[in-house]
Amino acid sequence: MKWICITINTVTSAEDLISSAVLSCGITGIQIENNVPPSEKEMKAMFNDLLPETAPDMMPDDGSSRVMFYLRIHDTDDSTDELPGGVVDDSYTIHDRIYTEEEIRQILDLLGSKLKELEKHSYIGPGTLELSVTSDSDWIDNWKQFYEPVKVGSILILPEWMDLPQEYSDEVTEGTVNLININPGSAFGTGSHETTKLAVLGLEKYMHPGDRVLDIGTGSGILGLCALKKGASHVTATEIDSGCIPCVENNISINGFDSSQFSLYITNLLDPLSGFTAAPFPVVTANILSPVIVALAAPGYADRFTSPGGVFITSGLASSREDEVLDAFASNPSWQVIDILRMNDWISIIAQKRR
Numbered sequence: 001m002k003w004i005c006i007t008i009n010t011v012t013s014a015e016d017l018i019s020s021a022v023l024s025c026g027i028t029g030i031q032i033e034n035n036v037p038p039s040e041k042e043m044k045a046m047f048n049d050l051l052p053e054t055a056p057d058m059m060p061d062d063g064s065s066r067v068m069f070y071l072r073i074h075d076t077d078d079s080t081d082e083l084p085g086g087v088v089d090d091s092y093t094i095h096d097r098i099y100t101e102e103e104i105r106q107i108l109d110l111l112g113s114k115l116k117e118l119e120k121h122s123y124i125g126p127g128t129l130e131l132s133v134t135s136d137s138d139w140i141d142n143w144k145q146f147y148e149p150v151k152v153g154s155i156l157i158l159p160e161w162m163d164l165p166q167e168y169s170d171e172v173t174e175g176t177v178n179l180i181n182i183n184p185g186s187a188f189g190t191g192s193h194e195t196t197k198l199a200v201l202g203l204e205k206y207m208h209p210g211d212r213v214l215d216i217g218t219g220s221g222i223l224g225l226c227a228l229k230k231g232a233s234h235v236t237a238t239e240i241d242s243g244c245i246p247c248v249e250n251n252i253s254i255n256g257f258d259s260s261q262f263s264l265y266i267t268n269l270l271d272p273l274s275g276f277t278a279a280p281f282p283v284v285t286a287n288i289l290s291p292v293i294v295a296l297a298a299p300g301y302a303d304r305f306t307s308p309g310g311v312f313i314t315s316g317l318a319s320s321r322e323d324e325v326l327d328a329f330a331s332n333p334s335w336q337v338i339d340i341l342r343m344n345d346w347i348s349i350i351a352q353k354r355r
Helices: 012-023 040-045 101-119 142-146 166-174 194-206 222-229 244-254 290-297 319-330
Strands: 002-011 031-033 064-073 128-135 150-152 155-159 178-182 212-216 234-239 262-266 281-287 306-318 335-343 346-353
Touching (some): 002 101, 064 101, 101 128, 155 166, 155 222, 178 222, 194 222, 194 335, 222 234, 222 262, 281 290, 290 319, 306 319
Antiparallel strands (some): 002 128, 031 064, 335 346
16 A cells, blocks of 8 residues: 655644644644653653653754645555455545545645645744655564564574574573564564563563463563463463454464463453453463553452462563552552562562462
């Protein structure tokens, strides 16, 4: 598929005006790029633990901004799916609508006139338009270049598309390092983030060979795969995003595990109607956002799925949320916190269920 990207060069103070002008042209989705970090209120609204970071080469905010939107255009490689009986499935979202050259010209003319009108009474900066054409192939594999092998304890996590680096070959051959190949797709992680590393270290420290493991919010299945590599007898994983299914199935296969060793459930364990039932596990992991960890620490959630004496390895926690999560465990008499692992601005809190 191909899109034409239309960019309006403006200033941050005029973003709302420009965005309204774009939306009034019948566009339903816009993208804004500037160097202004999100406010604390905006971070909370995003339900996000990630700390705002400024890239080393990013200039201080100069007030410039780019408001962009995309229109899908005809591509000779596009194919149309047909339903049984030859009926064309045109149940696309508005973002998938294919625009003709004439329709695009009309949108540009209308937008140009609106920008000129805004300039009469507001400062909108350059107010210039830029057009470019992009396609799926421009970005579909670009994210792969950012991944490198990740060594965590005795685990080496290697993206599937990379060759084993020579520096690790002897350790992998000797079995002192366990190799895990991972292909996350573009939506799930490869283990490079500190939160995943902390969870892996927690597994290495507290999981024993033969343990059954429950991984809540499995994503690419990486923690479950690490558990199997370290001798877990079986992994049960849950995820609310069904898009993880082909990703997890592929990762199980490329690592030589049998599907009987890894059970995946698309469900939300915080939903009392989830219907998920399983015998308690000696090891439970969750690399997820802190508000979810807080909820799981409450009576009747993670403690319901953890064996007496079993451990709950939590990660995905910014250091600033440490007290909040500790308080959640302290408020549930089933738990006692036994360890806190730290890495840069991230922590893993490990709790044990009382016997």
